[in-house]
Amino acid sequence: MMTLYSTITCPYSHRCRIVLHEKDMDFHIIDVDPNSKSEDLAVISPYGRAPVLVERDLVLYESNIINEYIDDRFPHPQLMPADPVMRARARLLLYRFEQELFCHIDAIEGSDQKIADKARAAVCDNLTVIAPVFEKQKYMLGDEFSMLDVAIAPLLWRxxxxxxxxxxxxxxxLKFSERLFSRPLFIDALSASEKIMRK
Ligand SMILES: N[C@@H](CCC(=O)N[C@@H](CS)C(=O)NCC(=O)O)C(=O)O
Structure with a gap:
């Protein structure tokens, strides 16, 4: 069985919880506190960061790498596109989410208000640029829910x-976000702390 070491407020752990819930399989979640570094996590992950996935002797870290592995092991429903060209495009977009959106999270959560405000403005601008995509399609890659929706959902939720x-x-x-948040499996994947992040 797969075990996910997850943090209850971490957007990256949230991504992996969403994928685990999307697949019809058994898994085990261990909540860790990244601030008072769990010894378990320090032993299994070179960076001591959540999330970490363990399956027998396989130990994976980095949320997008974990999620692609879960998707390969349990292909129904498939979240990465099957076509190589679309798959490559999806990976490029996953990379861009990190470079243009998720790279600002540490600053937003940090204590320097000036830097945090600059990071908020950058996220706001970059999200506004992609908004018109959802005038024509339901999800990031078209009309099907995919790994790209998984990857961005924790940020939209926050x-x-x-x-x-x-x-x-x-x-x-925002309409697209509501579509994501109303998925029953999305709601199942939320931790108690995440549930109260939105009114
Ligand atoms: N790029 C990583 C980011 C993981 C990450 O930053 N996790 C945070 C919690 S949200 C963490 O464990 N921070 C503790 C630390 O960096 O020491 C991923 O996608 O998994």
């Missing part, structure tokens, strides 16, 4: 919590 208010032009993105 917008209020992070103090990010999107402008009117981003309305299609």
């Amino acid at each position: 917008l209020d919590h992070y103090g990010i208010r999107l402008p009117k032009q981003a309305a299609p993105l």
Whole structure:
């Protein structure tokens, strides 16, 4: 059975919890506290960061790498595109999410307000740019839920919590967010602490 070492408020652990819940299989989640570094986590992960997935002698870290492995092991429903070209495009977009959106999370959660505000503004601008995509399609890659929706959902869920208010032009993105949040498996994947991040 797969065991996920997850943090209850961590957007990256949240990604992996979503994928585990999307697949019809047994898994075990161990909640860890990244601040008072769990010894378990320090032993199994070179960076001591959550999430970490363990299956027999396989130990994986980095949320997108973990998620692709779960998707390969349990292909139904398949979350990465099967076609090599689409798969490569999906990986590129996953990379861009890290470079343009998730790279700002540490600053937003940090104590320097000036730096945090700059990071909020960058996330706000970058999300507003992609909003028009959802005037024509239901999900990131078209009309099917995919790994890209999984990857961005934890950030969208945390917008209020992070103090990010999107402008009117981003309305299609907010509609897309509501579509994601209403999925029963998305709700199942939320930790108790995440449930209260949004009113
Ligand atoms: N790029 C990593 C980021 C993981 C990460 O930053 N995890 C945070 C919790 S949200 C953590 O464990 N921080 C503790 C630390 O860096 O020491 C991923 O996608 O898994």
